[in-house]
Amino acid sequence: MTRKKYTLLPAEIISDDEFSTFRIQFSTDIIRWYDENKRELPWRETTDPYTIWISEIILQQTRVNQGYDYFLRFIERFPDVQTLAEAHEDEVMKYWQGLGYYSRARNLHAAAKSMNGIFPDTYERVIALKGVGEYTAAAICSMSYGMPYPVVDGNVFRVISRYMGIETPIDSGRGKKEITEWASRLIDRKRPALYNQAIMDFGALLCTPKSPGCAECPLVDRCIAFADGLVSKLPVKKNKTKVTNRYFNYIYVHAGEYTYIRKRVGDDIWKNLFELPLIETLQPVTEEELIALPEFRNFIAEGELPLIRLSLRQVKHVLSHRVIYADFYEVTLPETTRSFTAYKRIKKSELDQYAISRLVQIFLEKNG
Ligand code: SF4
Incomplete structure (x- = not known):
């Protein structure tokens, strides 16, 4: 009853x-x-x-x-x-x-x-x-x-x-x-x-x-x-969470034993964590499209010719309201490079001393 x-x-x-x-x-x-x-x-x-x-x-x-x-x-x-x-x-x-x-x-x-x-x-x-x-x-x-x-x-x-x-x-x-x-x-x-x-x-x-x-x-x-046979219907939710896609292109720099990282700032995910140089795009881009972007050209000092290799493509990382699709590039430059001046230069062996997002950490564990 x-x-x-x-x-x-x-x-x-x-x-x-x-x-x-x-x-x-x-x-x-x-x-x-x-x-x-x-x-x-x-x-x-x-x-x-x-x-x-x-x-x-x-x-x-x-x-x-x-x-x-x-x-x-x-x-x-x-x-x-x-x-x-x-x-x-x-x-x-x-x-x-x-x-x-x-x-x-x-x-x-x-x-x-x-x-x-x-x-x-x-x-x-x-x-x-x-x-x-x-x-x-x-x-x-x-x-x-x-x-x-x-x-x-x-x-x-x-x-x-x-x-x-x-x-x-x-x-x-x-x-x-x-x-x-x-x-x-x-x-x-x-x-x-x-x-x-x-x-x-x-x-x-x-x-x-x-x-x-x-x-x-x-x-x-x-x-x-x-x-009342309502177990599978309760509790009721009226709004399903809207999920947005984001496209991250990470660059792992090899300058001899050095690499570059930066602390994330601003009101966004992973604030105050460190990360590799990043270019976010509105949609997935090819290697050629990425290299042609002004943000990428701004990274590289005049006269330097980096060796660029796409290392991992479309790594899917799901957060609560976002899905991130990340491409990882490896860029090789001379140890004395003048590129990536906006980033912090550290030894690659010191990377594990910095708090880094799980997404980048997984890449580094496989490729670092
Ligand atoms: S498990 Fe939950 S739904 Fe099932 S009888 Fe108990 S209180 Fe009700």
Whole structure:
């Protein structure tokens, strides 16, 4: 039998006592499931806000498996706020290399510098940190200080949307508000840290986007999406992310034992990472077309004749909103070359000391 959907105005359909029973049942089931199925993760062994903050920032847009080793290395090198604040940004970026979304590392570093060695202990001051939004502030405050702020990430959106049968698109303002309000009402106020970890793992491991484990789910008897045959349709999203293509032409210079790199600046991907000389084009170009471009000619000093070889073509690199197609050229010049003056001249053997995008790193590992 289909259960009546609750609304955000429980007084009209449900008493406080009834809602309290409903909430306790929900959190008890989720926490019991978590006790039996939770992932053992190092940041769950602590209530230290710094450690939780680092883990939460690493896990934004990064899968746990991928972020695990980064977290251990990062915490080993930067064990506390003070150490992180005193580090050079280039070194922080180097420890982040390969994780992507590099603004996270820049924000971590800037926030650490703003703390004067002491991690803030109120929600208002935590959420004021650079790079910390509602989700991260709720995770830190609930898990470190036991405050009843609900975490609302993609997993929580999915669980609540299905369990409550909410069909409002979750990428609309109304949908976000609706689910966030439900999250605030459903949180276990006595055990917020446990509850928050439980609902996130529940969404990540059982109530998954594709093929959720409804047959083993402790909520199945009360789940509206299950009862109404809506599991595969919820949560609803109205806007699919638009993906754009970009075309990068990288140049790996051989000038004896030297090569050239530059730090990326501007409001774009991979800001503050280093990279090889780059020409971005609006569409794929041939070797002849690339050499004819003014940007390429500007690289080369007058009178010098580089030897140019296309090394790798159309390497596809997928980011969240972009697909990059990269061609890699190798350009050989004399060791005393006057070309590439806008770039930093370093020994090729020193390349691994610089934080470089994963795309270029993969090329260098094969061809460096
Ligand atoms: S019954 Fe299925 S859809 Fe509903 S909460 Fe459980 S796993 Fe998710």
